[in-house]
Amino acid sequence: MLVTVQDMIAWGLLVLPLIVIAWAAVWHAEAVAERNRHERYQRFYAIMQQLGREDTSWAEKMAAAYELRQYKDYRHIIGKIFEDGKLREEGAQAALQAELKDLSKS
Numbered sequence: 001m002l003v004t005v006q007d008m009i010a011w012g013l014l015v016l017p018l019i020v021i022a023w024a025a026v027w028h029a030e031a032v033a034e035r036n037r038h039e040r041y042q043r044f045y046a047i048m049q050q051l052g053r054e055d056t057s058w059a060e061k062m063a064a065a066y067e068l069r070q071y072k073d074y075r076h077i078i079g080k081i082f083e084d085g086k087l088r089e090e091g092a093q094a095a096l097q098a099e100l101k102d103l104s105k106s
Contacts, residue, residue: 040071044068044071044074047064047067047068047071048081050064051064051065051068077099080099
């Protein structure tokens with residue numbers, strides 16, 4: 001099949017662009033996934049800000065709390081911030097320090 005130098009060059013000129021296209025496709029998919037993760041975090045952060053604001057109406061806070069159901073991957077941090085449906089006030093500083101300590105271990 002690849003008996004002459006011309007055959008080898010032709011095969012290389014066919015395969016090399018395909019390898020480059022495959023690499024570019026993988027790189028693009030990873031970039032899009034990272035952008036989506038970042039946008040998802042920004043939406044989560046905006047919802048948490050909405051819940052923490054004092055000048056927000058009760059209905060807006062209910063809508064924001066309902067929206068938190070979509071963020072199951074943030075479930076453990078939501079549980080640390082809220083306790084029995086209320087914002088955890090006492091021990092908030094200690095909880096933040098514990099979370100930062102856990103972060104430094106990983």
